[in-house]
Amino acid sequence: MAVLDIKGISKHFGAGVLAVDNLELTVGDGELVCLLGPSGSGKSTLLRMVGGFETPSGGSITIDGEEVIHLPPERRPTGMVFQSHALWTHMNVYKNIAFGLKLRRRPADEIKRRVDAVMELVGLAGYGERQTHQLSGGQQQRVALARSLVLEPKILLLDEPFASLDQHLRERLREEVRDIQQRLGITTLFVTHGQDEALSMADRIVVLRDGKVEQVAAPDVLYREPATPFVAGFIGTMNLIEGTVSNGTFSRAGFSSPLPVGDGPVTFAVRPEALVIAPAAGAGAAKIHRVTDYGTHAIVDLELPDGLRLKSMVPEARHWTTGQAVDLAPRAFSAYRDNALIYRSNAAR
Numbered sequence: 122m123a124v125l126d127i128k129g130i131s132k133h134f135g136a137g138v139l140a141v142d143n144l145e146l147t148v149g150d151g152e153l154v155c156l157l158g159p160s161g162s163g164k165s166t167l168l169r170m171v172g173g174f175e176t177p178s179g180g181s182i183t184i185d186g187e188e189v190i191h192l193p194p195e196r197r198p199t200g201m202v203f204q205s206h207a208l209w210t211h212m213n214v215y216k217n218i219a220f221g222l223k224l225r226r227r228p229a230d231e232i233k234r235r236v237d238a239v240m241e242l243v244g245l246a247g248y249g250e251r252q253t254h255q256l257s258g259g260q261q262q263r264v265a266l267a268r269s270l271v272l273e274p275k276i277l278l279l280d281e282p283f284a285s286l287d288q289h290l291r292e293r294l295r296e297e298v299r300d301i302q303q304r305l306g307i308t309t310l311f312v313t314h315g316q317d318e319a320l321s322m323a324d325r326i327v328v329l330r331d332g333k334v335e336q337v338a339a340p341d342v343l344y345r346e347p348a349t350p351f352v353a354g355f356i357g358t359m360n361l362i363e364g365t366v367s368n369g370t371f372s373r374a375g376f377s378s379p380l381p382v383g384d385g386p387v388t389f390a391v392r393p394e395a396l397v398i399a400p401a402a403g404a405g406a407a408k409i410h411r412v413t414d415y416g417t418h419a420i421v422d423l424e425l426p427d428g429l430r431l432k433s434m435v436p437e438a439r440h441w442t443t444g445q446a447v448d449l450a451p452r453a454f455s456a457y458r459d460n461a462l463i464y465r466s467n468a469a470r
């Protein structure tokens with residue numbers, strides 16, 4: 122049982138930077154929560170405050186109801202894998218993993234038992250004598266993970282642990298870590314700026330923007346019901362069209378759509394898979410700028426008369442050519458005003 126409760130946490134760096142701004146977040150027992158956000162949004166700073174590597178300017182962090190803010194990292198029930206992990210190059214794999222237990226003065230036979238078990242768990246059995254420079258990038262990441270897991274933390278903190286790895290290895294390790302996390306039931310806070318990583322791993326995703334929570338939701342909810350244009354644009358691909366509503370019709374350059382909201386400026390949001398195109402008899406709403414064939418589907422890049430680019434997903438590339446005039450029909454869409462969702466079409470629900 123381990124619940125992480127973050128209340129009103131802020132972090133100022135000097136006078137100018139407010140890296141984390143009065144943030145609230147609860148991570149439930151055994152839950153994996155991803156922190157997702159652009160570079161500089163405060164993800165690492167928040168994680169480092171939970172791990173004890175950064176002192177908050179204000180607020181409270183409790184683990185199972187106990188305040189940890191005044192505890193140094195080694196006295197917190199947390200284990201952290203850093204964004205740029207540094208293994209100890211003068212120690213072999215076994216010693217790297219055992220080091221934290223040695224610091225805690227555990228008996229030798231217990232250390233051996235726990236290190237062997239965790240090496241097995243992360244797929245490093247038999248690698249104990251290897252020097253760290255004799256490992257691949259993926260194996261090094263496993264050592265970094267094992268170093269944290271061996272301490273049996275109540276809360277696991279992972280800061281972009283796979284950032285330096287290639288796509289395939291990243292996907293594999295992602296699945297392995299999720300398996301291990303679920304098997305051990307470790308409450309986990311995971312930082313990434315890869316939305317695929319967040320969507321595929323997380324029980325819930327926290328989208329951070331300028332040190333504040335923009336939205337917290339399960340992956341499918343975040344994808345289908347983004348609460349703000351920022352989240353809509355950040356998760357998956359989204360066409361965001363700034364325009365105006367007048368008498369129940371949204372319009373922007375050649376594009377228009379019925380939209381039953383009051384007159385005024387609106388951000389119209391439609392996913393490429395929901396923006397249907399059809400060959401136009403005349404000038405059409407948009408012109409095709411480029412067609413990219415991905416095999417399973419194709420993406421048609423469109424240009425409105427005022428230069429705004431949109432994307433439409435189609436089943437096959439061969440019906441479409443550059444320069445062709447098309448009409449546009451949004452099948453499912455949302456609308457935002459003043460940074461809040463004001464309308465979602467039936468199909469988008």
Ligand SMILES: Nc1ncnc2c1ncn2[C@@H]1O[C@H](COP(=O)(O)OP(=O)(O)OP(=O)(O)O)[C@@H](O)[C@H]1O
Pocket residue numbers: 134138139140158159160161162163164165166167204314
């Ligand atoms: N030690 C520091 N001194 C001053 N400013 C800092 C310090 N550490 C972080 N910052 C600033 O705080 C803000 C948040 O940084 P942070 O490292 O938390 O971002 P991040 O979301 O992890 O970004 P990235 O995705 O690039 O890792 C940034 O504006 C950063 O420049």
Ligand SMILES: [Mg+2]
Pocket residue numbers: 164165166204
């Ligand atoms: Mg970071």
